[in-house]
Amino acid sequence: MKAQYGQVLLVDNGGFFPEQEDYQDAAWFLMDAMKLLGTDAVGISEKELKYGRAFLLAQYKRTQLPLTCANLIDKQTKKPLVAPYLIVKKGTVMVGLFGLTSDKVDMGVSRDSVAVEDPVAVATRTVAELRKKGATVVVLLSQLGKVESEDLVTTVDGIDAVIVGRNTPLLQKGRLIKTTVACYGGEQGQYIGRTLLTLDAGKKMVSGDNETFILGPEVGEKPEVLTLVKSFEDSFNDKLRKKEKERAAQQELNRANGGTGNAEQAVDHYLGGDLCQRCHKAEYEQWNTTLHAQAWKTLVDAKKDANADCIPCHVVGYKKPGGFQTGDDAARLSNVQCENCHGMGTQHESYPTQARRITEATCRGCHTSSTSPNFDFALYSPHILHKPQGALKPLPPNPAKQKMLQGGAAH
Ligand code: HEC
Ligand code: HEC
Ligand code: HEC
Ligand code: HEC
Incomplete structure (x- = not known):
């Protein structure tokens, strides 16, 4: 796409931290990988807060991954936890990007350290600010789910494209909602969505179109990413194997001792x-x-x-x-x-x-x-x-x- 179109922005709308408890390492690894791919903006969901605010902030600082979320507030500093928005110059175009996370889900262990502000109020304010700062194209990385994302871009003017996230169905052809091009990329990182925006002489959007593709083997490997993945997987597998052995040992210890095999139950x-x-x-x-x-x-x-x-x-x-x-x-x-x-x-x-x-x-x-x-x-x-x-x-x-x-x- 970069070769074909030239002015390409690569974004991820968040929700990529793994579900499994033992997979914390995959969280920081994915941030490294996205950084290596040159991702321009990355959104945040409650998944990215499942290991706590401090973990996310430490990895944010370490990887310098361009995270953005406009309505996620750090209770300690009373400021947005990460960049509320980003303005990225791609070719000749100034693109404003911002993320929104849901105010209707539990933030788990980060519940006491972050607050989530009303998405509509924050979006209205943020779009105005982006436009004022010279962004001629505005992109929303949404974690609000399908219905709420669609409602929001209908209510708030000035969002040219939205990447719809959180339990989102895969739609091969995106939709035009009023004047916003919406992308529904499915789950599990198996797809890539391409949103094409046609701009006028003032670099403002006149029309747009979205399509989502499955990432099959014909896409090929990027050598740097393959190396990163391989070295991560090797050490990660060793770690998981060791953990598995320890868990089995613990169970055997408990059993040998007449226990239930459940470590939590025994004093x-x-x-x-x-x-x-x-x-x-x-x-x-x-x-x-x-x-x-x-x-x-x-x-x-x-x-x-x-x-x-x-x-x-x-x-x-x-x-x-x-x-x-x-x-x-x-x-x-x-x-x-x-x-x-x-x-x-x-x-x-x-x-x-x-x-x-x-x-x-x-x-x-x-x-x-x-x-x-x-x-x-x-x-x-x-x-x-x-x-x-x-x-x-x-x-x-x-x-x-x-x-x-x-x-x-x-x-
Ligand atoms: C006097 C203290 C002491 C006693 C007694 C002791 N260990 Fe250790 N053990 C250590 C120290 C010190 C280490 C080095 C790692 C560390 O600092 O935790 C260690 C490390 C280990 C390791 C990790 C491998 C290694 O060598 O670093 C195993 C396994 C282990 N001990 C098992 C045992 C078993 C089984 C027994 C009883 C048969 C035992 N230890 C008795 C102090 C002790
Ligand atoms: C059923 C087998 C089993 C029994 C019984 C067992 N262990 Fe272990 N132990 C393991 C395994 C597996 C590991 C993981 C380390 C590895 O990869 O070898 C381990 C790890 C350790 C470590 C090192 C942890 C580290 O990496 O620093 C120590 C110390 C240790 N055991 C001590 C003991 C002591 C003391 C006992 C008795 C109370 C005991 N073990 C009983 C299997 C066992
Ligand atoms: C607070 C812990 C503690 C108590 C209580 C204790 N010991 Fe010890 N004992 C040790 C330690 C530690 C050593 C080894 C010291 C060294 O070699 O530096 C030791 C060493 C010894 C030695 C020497 C062993 C040798 O191989 O040379 C003898 C004998 C001994 N103790 C007997 C006793 C007797 C008898 C009592 C009760 C009156 C007692 N200990 C109470 C901790 C204790
Ligand atoms: C539960 C009590 C206890 C703990 C904990 C303990 N020791 Fe000991 N240690 C002893 C006793 C008792 C002796 C003497 C054994 C004997 O000869 O009877 C001893 C003896 C020794 C000796 C032999 C001393 C000699 O004169 O040859 C060494 C070395 C030693 N301990 C090192 C350590 C180290 C290092 C640690 C901590 C990592 C440690 N011990 C933890 C009780 C303990």
Whole structure:
């Protein structure tokens, strides 16, 4: 179309963020892709706000994608969340573009951070402003649905073309509504609509026409976009596969524990390291070489294994849900195990998150100034990391050992 017509504007009227919960990455990827395609203006629906205002704004800033929506107000700044309108010079023509989003749908998690103003009032004001600023052609990217979009362009004068969005049927031939050419491009990004406007010497529209085409294989690939898609899909698939594995692991953990397989229903609790070892052999074997795996024997040898002053730091989850309660639990829950550092097994799904990264604070719960006066995170950590970190530096003897053996260290 660019080759054929020269003065071509490429627009998307929004609603492209994915439905599926795990697909947040596809949201920013699509913004990158639209930017790469040189899209001139992009509208917004409530879908683009499903991950929150901050997510959208961060991606807006990062990609510099020309988002526009005239009636979407940021409650924090009291100003439009993104550009209320855009004026783009295409060839010799000044085109004004603006988006409208629906004031009749729930904004989900963004409900408290954005407000939606009345589309008709905003459109009237915006068209006047665009015309005043020299736009001779005005295009609306509408998320108001078929009926409301048609009503609006009938009520508000001066809109030359509207791209109708939100549950819109696909109409191969667009319609002329009063003097506005309407495009109905269907859903799922499988179509491209072409709106041709014929202008007079003053660059004002005299007639227009719209047609929608399916994007079949004959369209061909744009190499830059293909590269972007491939690299995104590879890493995205890996991520989804990993998530799927984690979800299955979580279900197995719950089942093995007599639960329902539904993580949300169970109260979080400790499970014991025997379970972990089934899937994390290498980590288990390394752990088994550390003194953490000897912590219970230390108490038994010292005949302190029934002493409540000593037990807490030498077992799993002392007196906590699912954790070590009495000596009967020693077979399964003695020693400093996986969950002492990684957290309750029922929270396995959240382990890969940043918030779960193991820090010095995790160690300091047990390695206190009285039990471990020489504790130095940088020096001690290599001894417990599951992957070899080169030659280990020997640790200094623990000056608190004798005191602990005499029973005075815990306090
Ligand atoms: C049924 C198998 C299974 C069991 C049982 C299991 N895990 Fe996992 N675990 C996984 C899978 C799968 C992953 C995802 C990482 C990957 O791609 O290998 C994972 C990830 C992890 C991670 C790393 C997360 C990251 O990416 O940083 C930790 C830590 C972990 N598990 C600890 C445990 C602990 C502790 C237990 C016992 C309470 C346990 N796991 C039980 C399968 C299991
Ligand atoms: C639940 C309590 C607990 C937590 C949490 C804990 N430790 Fe320990 N740690 C112990 C106990 C108890 C021993 C002594 C084991 C024994 O020999 O009986 C020990 C021993 C060690 C040793 C061996 C010391 C030596 O003299 O050889 C290292 C190294 C160590 N811990 C590092 C860490 C690091 C690093 C962390 C945090 C990532 C950590 N530990 C978290 C309780 C804990
Ligand atoms: C606040 C947590 C905590 C309590 C309570 C605690 N310990 Fe420890 N214990 C540790 C840590 C941590 C280490 C390892 C310190 C190091 O090596 O730096 C340790 C190490 C030891 C060691 C030395 C093990 C070795 O291999 O050299 C003995 C013995 C010991 N504790 C016995 C006891 C006894 C007995 C009690 C009760 C009087 C007790 N501990 C209470 C955390 C604790
Ligand atoms: C003393 C603390 C501690 C104990 C005990 C511990 N881990 Fe870890 N684990 C770590 C640290 C630290 C990391 C490095 C990643 C991080 O910082 O979260 C880690 C990482 C992992 C990973 C991710 C792969 C890797 O090597 O980075 C898995 C899986 C894992 N642990 C499983 C286990 C299992 C299973 C057990 C019990 C058999 C266990 N851990 C016991 C501290 C611990």
